[in-house]
Amino acid sequence: MSMDASWQNEPTDYRQMGKLPRRSGPTEAARLGPLSITSATMDEELLDLPWHVALEEWPVHNLAALPRGISRHVVRFAHLGGSVIAVKETNEHVARHEYHMLRKLQRLAVPCVEPLAIVAGRRNAAGEDLKPALVTRHLRFSMPYRAVFSQTLRRATLTRLIDAQALLLVRLHLLGFYWGDVSLSNTLFRRDAGAFAAYLVDAETGELYPELSTGQREYDLEVGRVNIAGELMDLIEGGLVEEAVDPVAVSERIIDSYRNLWAALTERESFEFGQRWRINARIRKLNELGFDVEEYSILTAPGQSEVQLQPKVVDAGHHQRRLLRLTGLDVQENQARRLLNDIDAYRTDASTAQDEELAAHEWVTHVFEPIVKSIPRELSGKLEPAEVVHQVLEHRWYISEAQHRNVPLAEALQAYLDDVLPHRRDEAAIILDPKAGGPGLADYDDAE
Structure with missing residues (x-):
């Protein structure tokens, strides 16, 4: 060879x-x-x-x-x-x-x-x-986009799928990867704390360059818009999406989502010299989008008070890396953000755990591991562990709000295991008896 x-x-x-x-x-x-x-x-x-x-x-x-x-x-x-x-x-x-x-x-x-x-x-x-x-x-716990739908596709689910696709495309373009065949069909989706994380599954038309031109990025975006519109038309024809959905208008969401994210990551921003606090504000905004600023440029001119800020190198996975550093847990970006929020809250509540690393270690011992270990073996294939922990924390918040009291974690966990998890669809790529014919589309619905 x-x-x-x-x-x-x-x-x-x-x-x-x-x-x-x-x-x-x-x-x-x-x-x-x-x-x-x-x-x-x-x-x-x-x-x-x-x-x-x-x-x-x-x-x-x-x-x-x-x-x-x-x-x-x-x-x-x-x-x-x-x-x-x-x-x-x-x-x-x-x-x-x-x-x-x-x-x-x-x-x-x-x-x-x-x-x-x-x-x-x-x-x-x-x-x-x-x-x-x-x-x-x-890819375990992943689903092709068609398997996310049940009888009718909810508009919110469709929006999250396309937003996940746009984020994946931005990440690829920042690295200089030209896809050439952007579509929902060439992507797998995993649940990520109420949203979706998109994974590239077909790279046969892709090419890697030092940097993409605006024309290459725009062509990839247009291919995605056309392909998604065609995929939605096919779903409408099959009765999987309500007829009220406009496939062309919805497919244009990828363009809006992509351009908003691209601008947030690469756009040059000007402000007065006295507004230097906006540098930190810009970095925080990028962190909230799941990106780190590895390097940035600040340009000033003699005799002028204006400052121009432009992120030079950005990378995805800010919350993933922080959680991995603190706990050793390797999860999806939104899951990491949600778990970090709970660690920060735990750190505030625990008077003996003021140090960030110590608080994170105690949180894993007293929150994350007890939840994961409580999942019955027969339910372990429903969702990946980090998604279960996220959902338990969300369930605790909902029932605490409904009952106007601070529901203990153990009580919320038991309620989740009794009332919620058994009714979720298996997403661990459970292998069914081939003679049974395999799962249908309704077996992978967006049961939120």
């Missing part, structure tokens, strides 16, 4: 299956001929999958019954040991481009799926060539 120098020490190209470790004897795929498997971390159980069979014809026992988004390629979810992978058939050039692009995006901390391998050189039992496959790890 040929690679440029920057990738020499990363993926390993396994040209002959005979050179790969096996658990017991040759697999049927190995008997049918050699494969070329490119993987940074080779998983031996990849050899057990039926690569000699076209993906559309894979046996049911290999498949995981999970909801899929719309794709121009054949895509299937499959079991790999105790986890789930997504397998996409495409041509080898596209597979290699997307594999390497996803690895680069991962290094840049972009929310995206994890690439596992490229499987090329496939042939069926008749000796006919089969398309190469790109293998990625399924």
Whole structure:
């Protein structure tokens, strides 16, 4: 396999299956001929999958019954040991481009799926060539946009999906990534403290540049607007969105959301020299949006009192990093913001925990861990732990307000476990019995 120098020490190209470790004897795929498997971390159980069979014809026992988004390629979810992978058939050039692009995006901390391998050189039992496959790890607790809808899409849910898409696009553009095919179909969504976090799932048209031009950004934005409008029209036709929704008007939300966020992150701001407090105000505003100011420029001119402030380098994940530093918890951005707010409140209430690090440690011990450990095993797949903690804290606030008293955490937790969590839909990518047909759209509704 040929690679440029920057990738020499990363993926390993396994040209002959005979050179790969096996658990017991040759697999049927190995008997049918050699494969070329490119993987940074080779998983031996990849050899057990039926690569000699076209993906559309894979046996049911290999498949995981999970909801899929719309794709121009054949895509299937499959079991790999105790986890789930997504397998996409495409041509080898596209597979290699997307594999390497996803690895680069991962290094840049972009929310995206994890690439596992490229499987090329496939042939069926008749000796006919089969398309190469790109293998990625399924993102637990994630849903394609169609799976978020039940009988009718709530406008608020749609707004949050598009806002999450716009935020992802801004993050990509700040890093110089041109997507080329922005759409809800190419994105996975995870709940994030009442909002949604968007993850890139398809990078086959993407390119990474030192910096994007305004024209490249605008074209990506226009592609997203058109694609989202088309996706909404399709949903309306299928009866999944109320007919009163204007797909064109709603799709333009991504443009407004994107431009507002882009301006907040990159726009130059002028103010009088005596208003230097606005520097901190601007930084706080960026932090509230989930971004850090790594560096900023202040420009002044001799004899003038005006100051120009422009963030120079911005990065997402301010609250995530703060929570990770204080507690070791790695969660979504909005979840981190909500948990940090509770830590700050805990710190205020606990007279013995004035130090921030000490307060955070005590909060994990007395709040976060007790909530997570209280989740019954049969309910552990409903939501990821950080989302459960967020919802318990929100539930406590609601019932305290309704009852006009400060409800103890233990009482609020029990009420949540009794009355709320059992009725939530499973979002941990629970693998259903393939014979049962898999989950329908209504199994992944926005039950807020």
